[in-house]
Amino acid sequence: MYSVDLNCDLGESFGAYRIGMDEAMIPLITSANVACGFHAGDPAVMHKTVRLCRQYGTAVGAHPGYPDLVGFGRRNMNISPEQAADDLLYQIGALKAFCDLEETPLHHVKLHGALYNQAAKDPALASAVCQVIRALDPDLKLLAQGGTAMQAAAVRAGIPFVCEVFADRAYQSDGLLVPRGSNGAMITDENLAVSRVIRMIREHKVQALDGTDTAVQADSVCVHGDGEKALLFARKIREALQAENIRIHA
Secondary structure, three states: OOEEEEEEEEOOOEOOEOOOOHHHHHHHOOEEEEEOOOOOOOHHHHHHHHHHHHHHOOEEEEEOOOOOOOOOOOOOOOOOHHHHHHHHHHHHHHHHHHHHHOOOOEEEEOOOHHHHHHHHHOHHHHHHHHHHHHHHOOOOEEEEOOOOHHHHHHHHHOOOEEEEEEOOEOEOOOOOEOOOOOOOOEOOOHHHHHHHHHHHHHHOEEEOOOOOEEEOOOOEEEEEOOOOOHHHHHHHHHHHHHHOOOEEOO
């Protein structure tokens, strides 16, 4: 029987600014990646999101990013692996404090935005990320794209690795994501997204933007919480997985 995790990036509101529909999304997913205050989120939002996850039995993950509120963490930054490690320690530790308060385990770590994409290609940065996770808790799972520097670093560090695929993003022929801002980078048709997700789970393949097939491992499927159709995507994907008899679990 096939099984998969359904994850979403959440807790990205900040002060008076509201991003996403966390209250409606959390019951639909099995894992939540909670922003830790650097690219989005604030202490009150972090606490509220952890509390909601506890209410619905949704696994809580830290979603740390670059210190870039203005750019929503989606701009590359020239930060050394050592500085990135300290930034990660700060963010993950902050979210873990809220998890401890709510008696909810911190389940995984998933990097955000530009940090996610850079660590997928930079072995030194990936190694720094994995060493921080191992130092905090060697049982913490790392959620990232398979076949990247992140997976290799996780294997070397001996930490659990979960291969992630994206429902709402297009792929390059090398298996990496098409950069945001490029033509065709985002999948906006919910029916196309559903069919791609099912194929990634069952066949371990996805059609790249150039029309070729590229291999993927789909342990967890991501729907971005700030997307215009985020709720519709999550509902449609969940319904399709259930119809295909694919087990959904964290």
